[in-house]
Amino acid sequence: MAEGRGWRITHVLDTHVHADHLSRSRRLGELVDATLHMPEGAPVSYSFSGLGDGDTLEVGSATLEAVRTPGHTPESTSYLLDRRALFTGDTLFLLAVGRPDLEATPEGAREKAHALFGSVRYLLDLPCQTLVLPGHTSEPVPFDGEPISAPVSEVRNRVGPLLEDEDRFLQKVAGGLSPTPENYERIVELNRSGEQPEDDPTEVEAGANRCAAG
Secondary structure, three states: OOHHHOOOOOEEEOOOOOOOOOOOHHHHHHHHOOEEEEEOOOOOOOOOEEEOOOOEEEEOOEEEEEEEOOOOOOOOEEEEEOOOEEEEEOOEOOOOEEOOOOOOOHHHHHHHHHHHHHHHHHHHOOOOOOEEEEOOOOOOOOOOOOOOOEEHHHHHHHHHHHHOOHHHHHHHHHOOOOOOOOOHHHHHHHHHHOOOOOOOHHHHOOOOOOOEEO
16 A cells, blocks of 8 residues: 555554554564554563654654553553544544453552543543544444544543543443453464464454453
8 A cells, every 4th residue: 555655664653562453563564674663661572662652753744742541551652643633542442442451450450440541531632623543443334445533522522421430430441341352362472472373363363352441
């Protein structure tokens, strides 16, 4: 796609260590000889260029700013493009938020949910017209080439009620959630190593992502 548009990929970014699908960020960086970026402190065993809160990348005439948004995972980071579009990974979806209970004890899940509460409030306070672009959706969508997106104002109307009371938020998103994604422990292990499975990756990734809460 990039070649067809005359573009050159110079930076590859990931928002966090994923639990529901195999990240191809390391492989893509190697294929196109691009700099691989991960959030500072990301628990991976391969080399990357770390991005901390407020760090920026200049891409042509555009500016991409890292916004630390812990909760779904401790290192979760969103990326704000020219303060107009926000790539939220699994922190904020269009109808829900990222679940904080994966790889966590009940106490740890509540701690992560507390961090998530602050992260989501911060994101929903961005200007109303900021376009939210999550990593994926839990709802079926048509394959029509249209991005999965909505302005902050719409996401605020849908997700905002979750944030009216922090105790209720913690109870709802940190406990009693749906079953965990299939093979998530193996997927996390592979993503931390940056390796691809020897068997069919579609078999490893099969099943619903189940990374949303709320």
